[in-house]
Each structure stands twice: as C-alpha cells, then as structure tokens.
Amino acid sequence: MPNKLLPPSGPGRPKDLAKRQAILDAAKTLFLRNGYDGSSMDAIAAEAGVSKLTVYSHFTDKETLFSAAVKAKCEEQLPELFFELADGVSIDSVLLNIGRGFHTLINSRESVELHRVMVTQGSQDPKLSRMFYEAGPQQLLSEMERLLSKADAAGQLCIADVHGAADQFFCLIKGGANFRLLIGCGEPLEGAAAEQHVQDVVAMFVRAYLPAQGGC
Amino acid sequence: MPNKLLPPSGPGRPKDLAKRQAILDAAKTLFLRNGYDGSSMDAIAAEAGVSKLTVYSHFTDKETLFSAAVKAKCEEQLPELFFELADGVSIDSVLLNIGRGFHTLINSRESVELHRVMVTQGSQDPKLSRMFYEAGPQQLLSEMERLLSKADAAGQLCIADVHGAADQFFCLIKGGANFRLLIGCGEPLEGAAAEQHVQDVVAMFVRAYLPAQGGC
DNA sequence: GTCTATATAGCGATAGAC
C-alpha cells in the first residue's frame, strides 16, 4: 500500500520540472560560457543547485544535455525582425530596420558565445550543426529572400539572384568586426558606430542593386 | 674529461633540430585537426615519433607548443595575392584574381581548421588572437585598402571609406558558405560554382562603387 | 527521487636510469 500523503518530505512529481529547468538553465549558461570540454557535469550540477546524479537522471549523458541546451538557446535567440514590405515604404528603411536588428543580435554576448560553441562542437557533430543552422540562419535567409523578391517585383530593386543577394546582405552586416569578436580580438561596435555601419551597408547594398534608368 | 667521439650512440646537436621540427609538425597537424583540448601531449609525442619528455625539453609546456604551432601555420598560410593595379588593366580583373585567391584560401581544409582553433582558443587568449589577426587578416586588409585607394584616385571606382569597402569585399567573398563550412554544415564551393560566386561578388562590388557619370 | 562516496580512466607534468 503506497502512502499518498507526505507533503513536506515526499519528493513528489512537481519538483521534477523545476529541477529539470534549473539544470537546463545551468547547462545553457556554462556550456556557452566555457564550452563543452570546459564545462564539467559537477559544475553544472553545482550551478543548478542539485546533485550530479540528479543531472544524469534527467539527461542520460553529457552529449544529450548539451544538445538540449543548444536547442533551447537557438529557440530563445531567434529574433523578431520585420520582413514585411508594405506599400509606400521604401526598401531602404525596411533594410535599415532589419540590418539594425540583425546587427544587434549577432553582436550580443549570447550570440557570440553560441556561435563559438557551434564552431567547436558543430564541426564534430553534423546533426548538431544542421539543427542549429535550420533553427537560426536558414530562417532569416528564407525571409530575406521573400522580401528581396517582392522588392524586385515592385521595381524597387533589380536582383537576378535573390538567394545570393540575401546571403550578401547578412554577410555585409556581420562584417569583419563580427569575425574579430568571434576570435576574441576587438570590441563590438556600439551606439553611433554601429548605426553608421548599418547605414553604410544598406547604402552600398541598395546602390549595387538599384534598377537602371530603363527599368530592370 | 668529456668524451668527444661517440658518433653512433651519442645524441649530438644536429638531431636536435630534426626532432624539434618533427614535434612542431605533429603539433600543427593534431592541434588543428582535434583542437587544443582534443590533442594530448602523448598523442603529439607519438605522432612525432619521440618521447613525451623530449617534447617538454623543446617546448616548456603545452601552451607554448600550441602558440608555436599556430604561429608557424599562420606564416605558411599567408598567401601571395597580387594587389598591384598596373596601368591599362581594369579593376575588375584585379579584384577577380584577388577574389579567386582569397576564396581558395579560406575554403581550404587547413584554413578552416585554423579558424576553428582560433575561435575556440583565441577567445581565451587575447595575445594569441591578436598575433593571428595581425599575421593574417590584417595584412590582407591593408593591401586591399591600398589597392582601392589607387583605384579611387585613378577614377575607376568611387570609394569614400576605403577601410570599410575593403572589409566588405572580403566578407562578400567569404559569404555564408564559409560560415557553414566553419560550423561543419555543408561542403565548400568548388570548380564552376566557386568561380561563379567570385564573379557575382566582384560584379556586385564594382556596381556599388562605380563612379557616377559626372565623376566621383 | 535524491544525495554522498567511489570506480575507472586520461590528462599534464616530473623523477631517475642510460
């Protein structure tokens, strides 16, 4: 006969989820800050405030916990950029808004850490890198392609290869500064410098794809 | 009294350099393939065909050996791209040649491995990342700036910010494909696809910085 | 279901023989 009533000492099912979430939060923090090899299961357990075996009871092994942490981070980082091209609004201002949002995103500490981890671990686990790519960059590229196609159809831009152009736009926003940030050499552009960079990129991009006077 | 003549069994000084080179070669291979944490001193000693203590006698510790290996790799990878803008040759063809060379370089297995290691270790050791950046990317950027300044002065292009434009050119050549390669998601562009990519980028770049009909 | 204590293995770095 099982005893149903042990509120103070009984473990209970509800506690399960709270600890699982604490473990996942700790894993996200430590894995991104110190990498896969640099984060021990002991450290994650301590950060989460539980014992190491509790970690193993919720996630079978280190790799499983790592994948879960990366997946959670991907989902919470996917930004809400606006890719709509309403009537009467210039393509310049739309690209400016997208550029600002994307630039802020990829220069954030969390994004840089996630990218570092993906470079290190993703190259060893194709499933992981594919999961990350489809959850993040792929989404943005697809929406940008849609936007550029509409701008081309509306005659605001003249783009033969929308896929390539979308790729170019994001690469330009990233710029060499983001690469330096990734290898830990230099500080992120902020404030006026960041705004200037985005404006320069948008101006250069639009100039390259401006329709000729005769049309497209 | 020291014995001077022991040709067959005596260790001798000349052997020193050969073993040092073997150690350095092994370190370059393993560190780039498996990363810093993934390469044990035992494995490097075995790959070099020497004992572990011999490794420690030539390089004080693991970090020192790692820095030496990275430095050697940087120097041997610095490409010989042509940044000269001779009279009578169009800026398009010069940029095409540079673009092809740079594209081949950054898509090579060795370059990708070096970049991965720098993302992982460089972010933990600012001295290392700075050494890498100044030995590699910085060089190319400086030469490209010189070239673009000359093209601007010659009226072939119209560039207000040559530093920013040089940065843009290399980012465009890299493209999203190089990022996917870095995270282990996708294969490098090769052959006709690579050539097409370089041509598209150069055409887009030149279009953006073409002088207006009235001049610059 | 959770924790303390431990098994097993691999790492970087070193001591002593030749």
Place this chain on the structure above:
DNA sequence: GTCTATCGCTATATAGAC
C-alpha cells in the same frame, strides 16, 4: 639528450544509503 615509469589531479559515470 633521451626514454620508461609514475605522481597528482580531474573528468564521466555509477553503486548504495535515505
């Protein structure tokens, strides 16, 4: 100058008490 054998430490993963 070079090698074999080893120390000290930390990691992942697990066994038994409550």
